[in-house]
Amino acid sequence: MTDQKRPAAVPARPRAISRRGLLQSAAAFGLASGAGGLLLPGVARAQEVPQSGGTLRAGILGASSNTNDPALRQDEFGVMAAYTTFNHLVEIAPDKTLAPELAESWEAAPGAKEWVFNLRKGVEFHDGRTMTADDVIYSINRHRGEASQSGAKALMAAIEEVEKLGSHQIRIRLASGNADLPWNFSGDHMAIVPDGFDNWMKPVGTGGYVQTSFEPGVRATWERNPNYWKEGRAHVGEVEFLVLNDPQARIAALQSGQIDALGLVDPVAVEMLKGSGAAQVVNSAGGQFWSYAANCKLAPFDNVNVRRALKHGIDRQKILDIVLRGNGRIGNDQPVAATDPLFNTELGQTPYDPEKARYYLKEAGLDGLSLQLDTSDATYAGSANVGQLYRQAAQEAGIGIEVMRQPADGYWDQIWLNPSRQMTSGVWMGRPTVDMLMSTIFAGDAPWNEAFWSDPRFDGILVEARAELDPAKRKEMYWELQSIIHADAGHVIPVFADFIDAYSPRVRGLMPTPSWYLMGARFTERVWLAS
Structure with a gap:
C-alpha cells in the first residue's frame, strides 16, 4: 500500500531470484554431496529475544498459484500466502489445540446447532478499515450457496443463517449440530476479508503482512503490516515467496543462501542437509x-x-x-x-x-x-x-x-x-x-x-x-x-x-508443528532472522 511506511531497519530487497538461475544452482550444488547439516538447537535458541527486520525468502510449491483468493487455492503457495496475508476466526496452535484469533471466544447452545462468536475489537484491515461483524459475515457467506466454488463449500453447507447480533458479535445457525464447528474456521480458505471485497490481485486482510506484488505462478512479496494487532508476531520486515516446483532447485537454493525456508523436503536429502552446515532440518510427525x-x-x-x-x-x-x-x-x-x-x-x-x-x-x-x-x-x-x-x-x-x-x-x-x-x-x-x-x-x-x-x-x-x-x-x-x-x-x-522442513541457519524461533509443514503454514509470522 502506498500510504504505509516501510518498517525501520529493513534492508533493501535482494534481487529477485529467477527459476532458471535456481535450476542452474541445482546443477552446481547437486545432491550428491556427503556433507551434512545442522540439527535444530532448540533449547539454546528458544531463549533468544526475537529480532525485527530482514527479508525472509521461501521456495514454495505452486504449480496452480494463479489466484490470491484463498477460497479457490489448490496448492501450497496459496495456503502459505493465505496465512501470510489474512487472519481467521481461530488458529491452530503449535501443539494442535484451538486458539482464538479474530474471534475472542465462542459458545454453543445445547445440541451444537447454534453458535455465538464474540469478535476481537480494534483490528484494522490493511486499507485502514476496522473489522466488524459485517466483514466476518461476508467472509463466511462467500463459501455458501450453489454458485460457490470454494474448497470450504462442503464445510459451510450446514450453515442456515449467519446473523449479526452486534458490531462484534455474530450467531451461526446450522441445519444440524456440529461439535467441531469452530475448527472449520481455522482453514486457509476461511480468511476474513472486508465486506464486499473481490479485488484478488490486490488482497486486503488483517494479517501480519501486506502483499506488495503478485506474479501468478512465479513469485509474490509482502511488507510487514505496521499496524498488526498481534504482539510478538510478524517479526521480519519483508517476505518473498518464489514458486519452485523442482525439488533439487529448492534444496540448491537453500544451500546457496538464495532462500531461507522450504517445506516438503525429500527424505533422501535429509542427511545431506543435516551435514552441510547450510541448513536446519525440522521434522514433525503429523497427518500428512x-x-x-x-x-x-x-x-x-x-x-x-x-x-x-x-x-x-x-x-x-x-x-x-x-x-x-x-x-x-x-x-x-x-x-x-x-x-x-x-x-x-x-x-x-x-x-x-x-x-x-x-x-x-x-x-x-x-x-x-x-x-x-x-x-x-x-x-x-x-x-x-x-x-x-x-x-x-x-x-x-x-x-x-x-x-x-x-x-x-x-x-x-x-x-x-x-x-x-x-x-x-x-x-x-x-x-x-x-x-x-x-x-x-x-x-x-x-x-x-x-x-x-x-x-x-x-x-x-x-x-x-x-x-x-x-x-x-x-x-x-x-x-x-x-x-x-x-x-x-x-x-x-x-x-x-512426516513433515520435513529446512531453514537457513539465520532463521530463529523454529519448533516442530504437527498440524502442517512450515510451522503449520504460519512460519512467516512466527519466525525471525538473526543479524
Whole structure:
C-alpha cells in the first residue's frame, strides 16, 4: 500500500531470484554431496529475544498459484500466502489445540446447532478499515450457496443463517449440530476479508503482512503490516515467496543462501542437509499421507473387489524404508493418523499379499489388470519413484501399472481431478478434525473427492457423527467410517509421511508443528532472522 511506511531497519530487497538461475544452482550444488547439516538447537535458541527486520525468502510449491483468493487455492503457495496475508476466526496452535484469533471466544447452545462468536475489537484491515461483524459475515457467506466454488463449500453447507447480533458479535445457525464447528474456521480458505471485497490481485486482510506484488505462478512479496494487532508476531520486515516446483532447485537454493525456508523436503536429502552446515532440518510427525486414488466411476474400478486387489498389491514397508528413510509410518488405506484420538486401533492392517490381490481380481471376473497411474513432483518429491515401487510390487499380483510422470505445472488443474484419468497420485496434509478430513475428501459431494467415490451409508453416518456430542458415540461412528473407507473406498494410502522442513541457519524461533509443514503454514509470522 502506498500510504504505509516501510518498517525501520529493513534492508533493501535482494534481487529477485529467477527459476532458471535456481535450476542452474541445482546443477552446481547437486545432491550428491556427503556433507551434512545442522540439527535444530532448540533449547539454546528458544531463549533468544526475537529480532525485527530482514527479508525472509521461501521456495514454495505452486504449480496452480494463479489466484490470491484463498477460497479457490489448490496448492501450497496459496495456503502459505493465505496465512501470510489474512487472519481467521481461530488458529491452530503449535501443539494442535484451538486458539482464538479474530474471534475472542465462542459458545454453543445445547445440541451444537447454534453458535455465538464474540469478535476481537480494534483490528484494522490493511486499507485502514476496522473489522466488524459485517466483514466476518461476508467472509463466511462467500463459501455458501450453489454458485460457490470454494474448497470450504462442503464445510459451510450446514450453515442456515449467519446473523449479526452486534458490531462484534455474530450467531451461526446450522441445519444440524456440529461439535467441531469452530475448527472449520481455522482453514486457509476461511480468511476474513472486508465486506464486499473481490479485488484478488490486490488482497486486503488483517494479517501480519501486506502483499506488495503478485506474479501468478512465479513469485509474490509482502511488507510487514505496521499496524498488526498481534504482539510478538510478524517479526521480519519483508517476505518473498518464489514458486519452485523442482525439488533439487529448492534444496540448491537453500544451500546457496538464495532462500531461507522450504517445506516438503525429500527424505533422501535429509542427511545431506543435516551435514552441510547450510541448513536446519525440522521434522514433525503429523497427518500428512500419500494417496493413490482409483477412479470409482470408471470400470473396472467401480468394482470393490478391484479396489481391494489394488490395496493388497502395494508393499508399504518398502516405500517407508526406501523412499521415506523411516521418516513416517505405515498407512492402512484410511486417512486418520495413529496420533489422532479418534484413530481406529482395532482396524486390521492390509498386508502386501499378491495372492490375495489375485483372489480379489478373480472375484471381479478378471485374470489380470492393466492401468495407468499419473504421478507428479507437484505432489511430493520422488512421486514417480514411489509409483515405480508400486508397479514392481503389483506385478506379482497380476496388476500391470504404467507410471506416467506428469509435469508439475498444470498437474492439479489438468490431471488430478480429471474424471477421465484411471488413477492419480496425491498428497494430503491432514486436517484439524476427522470430520473436516472426511468431508473434504470422502463425502459423496466433497469438493476434492479425488477417487470419485460415493457411499450413501458413509455419508449418512458422517452427518450423524458431526452432530453427536457424546464422545463415546462419536468415536464409535468415526471408527466405523474409517472401516468403510479402509474396505470399500477407492484410496490406496501406503504411508503417513512426516513433515520435513529446512531453514537457513539465520532463521530463529523454529519448533516442530504437527498440524502442517512450515510451522503449520504460519512460519512467516512466527519466525525471525538473526543479524
